[in-house]
Amino acid sequence: MKLNVFSPLPPTRSDIARLTTHLLPLLASEAEVTVWASESSWELALQDNVTTRSYDVRHPPWREIGQADVTFYQMGNDPRYHHAIWQISRQHPGVVILHDVMLQHFFSGLVFHDAGLNRREYLELVERHHGAKGRVAAEKHLHGLLDTEDLAQIYPLTSAAIENALAVVVHSEAAFAALPADTSAALLPLCVGPAAPRLDDRATGLTSEPRRLTMFGFLGPNRKLPTLLRALATFDRRDRFRLDVYGTMDGAEKMEQLVCRLGLSDIVTLHGFVSAEVLDEALRRTDLVVNLRDPSMGEASGSQLQLWQYGLPALVTRKAWYATVPENTVAFVRPGHEIADIQEHLAAFLEDPEKYRVLGRNGRRYVSEHHSIERYASGLLEIAAQAPDFRARWIARDLARHAASAMSDWSSATTMNAISQRVAEEIRALTSRTFIPKSSSTAAASTGPAKSG
């Protein structure tokens, strides 16, 4: 089997790039993999069965891309890393792996970064997927009158990100439920890197104070860092904690000012983006992670899986995917009550740290049982094997759309019904049978998972 994988690659500061790096050897053990990068340079170790190719999104090498049995697209919310991937996925149907289902950050980001959509195109896109009301809201957003997060909750543009997809992979029940009804979709629990870190040398520091709090990942407004800072600022035993923040954020300078203004300069350090090695060291020294999301962009959290691998307890918002994780693996914070709940947890942690360490150990066990990268990779390979069936469904839908469009111009409702029946029968006849030549590398066809019949 031949696979294409379109993904950001290191040194891109993207968790998805890291995930792809970990997945490649596993995919390549069963398939011939071509990784397509829109960047002009990348850092990827040479591997058997893996070829890396760059492409110009204005002139994609379709003939080479078309040699694969199936194409995977890693789709996330950062317009810098995913705009080329989205452009290709719209033209060459493949399996879109959605790392977020609320994609306003991506689409409006294309406008703000001048990266592939102008204002008119963006508004037309929103209107096509969410109607006139969506367009009005998007116009407000462009004028700075509506936050991306709030817009994304109502008009997520999920369907725009998958509009030509053969199939979609999501990582949570909530994301699965959010997909349009006729989507061929698969739910795969998100995974983290293959090797869980050794923790023997971590435990020694855990009894000493000050306690180390950590926040890491891409720090968008929904990560609630200002709220955490305010909770710390008004917590009477704040000096018994240190907070380290790792990751990129918009408006880092303003955040530094807020730290100063709240009098937290001695206990809070904003590190910015750091290497995997630095983050690894930091997590080894951490006592408690704050990993809030509100609003959630609807998907499973890679950073949560990562911190579980370190056996770390975390404060999470009881919302979306986080609300579905086992109660004995995290400490919950109620949406709207963040400051009070954070302070309550900090106090409880000081009283009984072991209670929280148990959560981390449970989380470590949970992630190894449910989110292994081996299981994830074999899930992707199973989906790849079902590509012929996904293609048949895609073709049938496409033919039905074209037929409906042609008929709607001249057919009345009554005749439409009679003709539609016949058209449906013939579309079924045209797409239901297949034959796989012996010499083909295409996997045998089988029935794939469909979100709905």
Next chain:
Amino acid sequence: MRIVIATVQIPFVSGGAESHAAGLKAALIRAGHEAEIVTVPFNPAVPERIPDQMLACRLMDLTEIHGTKVDRLIGLKFPAYLIPHPNKVVWVLHQHRAAYDLWDYPFEELSASPGGVMVREAIRRGDQLLTEAKTVFANSRNIANRLGHFCGINATPLYHPPPNADSFFGSNTTEEYFFFPSRMSASKRQSRVLEALALTREKVKVRFAGVADSPEYGRRLKQLAAKLGVDSRVEWLGYLTEEEKRESYAKSIAVLFPPVDEDYGYITLEAMLSSKAVITCEDSGGPLEFVSHRKTGLVAKPTAAKLAEAMDELWTERSAAAKYGRAGRESYEQLGLSWSTVVERLLA
């Protein structure tokens, strides 16, 4: 019987398929049947719309015309052979080869289009409906093999004579040229012959007859000839009448026909009828069912250098060329190709 012959027409493109349908119609009428050619327009230039054209064919109903039953439908070409009929027989002239054996060929547009993979899947699935037919015949062994390999469909080769087979003639008086009569397209490999011409030791001359699939392709061939410095040894005859074509065959030293995996190829049979040796290639498909190396022609490796060697050989060994030509004519007679046999098989 009342018989519909279902085929397609690509506007402004004409070749062997059109002659084939006309020959079949004439043969059916000669056998006392009522026959009509139903031609569906087909435009492969926009690959993404090909599945729509398949669906359009599936929605046609030709079981009855003006209250009179159509007794048989004979499907010839994709996607017209998908038109449903309870008494359908398919005689596959060719499938949409870009979705099969030509997928990897650099001149095919389908694999170069972003949605090409989807169209290929649609065509391959749609072609499974060929098994609705009472019998599936193929225009040649080559096509039958492809149907078996790519579609898992058993097809019986059914050969037929080229149009006006009785009118071809040989001539002992030859002029100084090889004849290459064919529609001009990348798959027929006129360009490879030009490259070979540039490598021949002898001052070989070639007369090309036929119209280019697109004016642009015709221009490119002429530019290539100039670039290779062989334009003075090339003549572009363009469209020839049937009489002119037969005369060109008769006066040639030998016939060149080195296409890529040709389905059948009237040119081979017409050359044999004209007592001419045929130079073809090991990957030329249909012609290989009729040309025996060093008996009725030369079968070269498909490189310009090897093709040049074969051209040099027959250019200098005129007696061998004549001998192969005579053997070709004898071989044709032994094939026993006739329209009456074809009609009998199709209506059985």
